[in-house]
Amino acid sequence: MMVWIAGRVPHLPSVYGGEPPEVLEVHLYGQEGNGDEYRQFMDADAALDALGYRQPLIVGEVYYDDAEAAGGIRRAMADGDRPVRYLTQWPWPRQSRCPAADVAPPAAYGAYAAAGF
Helix, strand or coil, X not given: CCCCHHHHHHHHHHHHCCCCCCCXXXXXXCCCCCCHHHHHHHHHHHHHHHCCCCCCEEEEEXXXXXXXXXXXXXXXXXXXXXXXXXXXXXXXXXXXXXXXXCCCCXXXXXXXXXXXX
């Protein structure tokens, strides 16, 4: 079961009190063909806005060299007007059946580079 980032956002004030960090980190993993990375980003953006948090994000994990994720995140950045400082990928392709990382170095980054990351 996927845990949406937006569902965790309301807990941030109890974690950080009146001193939230200057940047927040998220992991975005969708399912093939359904644009979940876009929706996850937009839902998190709306939940953060509701708290008055306008910090930029670090996308700390996404599927390995994934054009669908790259496009969805890039589109969400524009639609949500929330910058992403940087994006790192996990060595785990969307179609993988392995429950852990399964890509050996060197790693390709072409899909994300093509989306401007």
